[in-house]
Amino acid sequence: MNPDSVTFDSFCNLFQREEDCTRVLFAAKWPDGFRCPQCQHPHAYCITTRRLPLFECRACRGQTSLIAGTIMQGSRTPLRSWFQAIFLHARPEGINALQLSRIIGVTYKTAWLICHKIRHAMQHKDSQELLTDLVRLTDAKLFTRTMSSSAWHSQEQSVLVGSSENEQGRIFRIKIKKQNKQPLRNRYESPPVEPFIRKHVSIQAAKRAIVSRHYFGNRNQALLAIGRDAQWELARKFRGIGPKHLQVYLDQFCYVWNRRKQLVFGELLSQCANTRTITYPVLIKPVEDLSRSIVPRPAAPAKTVAIRAS
Ligand SMILES: [Zn+2]
Structure with a gap:
């Protein structure tokens, strides 16, 4: 049975036992069969006396766990x-995380950590996919406040929104990257686009990338709408997102958007099985001046202020 064509209850029935999951995780981690992480030898003894199988390389005798090198490494969660x-x-x-903790019966902290680790796998995959073809780019502001002042509100965030367009003019990939607003003189100034292009756009596409500015006459309404969609989605689904974690939530939004109907369990499992974990201490490490939540509640998002620079 295909795990992607079933309901959640049917999925749970499909993977009731740890052995069922072990078999599928093995295939996701080693699609071409076992490979020793130390010496690449293809054969191992399987030690089954532990909660999860341990593999001992027949060549170098090195031992590796099924969840070593995955986002699940070190986890005691079944x-x-x-x-x-x-x-x-x-x-x-x-x-x-709150919904997940209730559904799978773990503490909120455990659910929060699981969500972040899965998000980390999505972010890792997303970082490997550059914008290609016809690339368009604009600056935008998220969580804007209605203010007469040109100074930044502490909750406002500056982002760059980029897209890949095919020959039919259809957007097939997006990226949204948070920008450092400290160097910007005021909330109407656009951040530089060169670092974004160097890091996230293919060399060929970078030569003809089209840049629009939020507060200039040539604003790109389609990209600005994507930025607003991201803001609403984050406000609807999550609460308490601080500036430190905003980027990984934006990357999750883009990862899902880029797959839309094609996002499947098998693909995400494979990415989780091939992405090194991120630990709790790293996730909660404080960042100076970034402690305030910018998505304090899941209520209706703030209205976007349409102000043109004079
Ligand atoms: Zn080995």
Whole structure:
């Protein structure tokens, strides 16, 4: 049975036992068969006396766990709970940590950590996919406030929104990257685009990238709408996102947007099985001056202020 064509209840029935998950995770981690991480030898003894199987390389005798080198490394959460969390993240409606904690029966802290680790796998994959073809780019502001002042509101965030367009003019890939607003003189100044282009646009596409400015006459309404969609989605689905974590939520939004109907459990599981984990201490490491939440509640998002520079 295809795990992507079933309901959540059916999925849970499909992966009731840890052994069911072990088999599928092995295939996701080593699609071409076992490979020793130390010496690349293709054969191992399987030690089954532990909660999860341990593999001992027949050549170098090095031992490796099934979850070593995956986002699940070091986790005591059962694999079936991880599978359920990955399945729910692959659904179009998505899920937040509070919902996940209730559904899979773990503490909020554990659910928060699982969500962040899955998000980390999405971010890792997204970072490998450059914008190509016809690239358009604009600056935008998220979580804007209605103010007469040109000074930044503490909750406002400056971002660059980029897209790839095919020959038919259809956008097939997007990226939204948070910008440092400290060097900008005021909230109407656009951040520089060169670092974004160097990092996120293919060399060929960079030569003819089209840049629009939010507060100039040639504003790109389609990209600005994508920025607003991201803001609304984050406000609807999550709460308490601080500036430190905003980028990974934006990357999750883009990862899902870029796949839309094609996002499937198998693909996300494969990415989770091939992405090194991110630890709790790293996730909660404080960042100076970035402690305030910018998405304090899941209520209706703030209105975007349409102000043109004079
Ligand atoms: Zn080996």
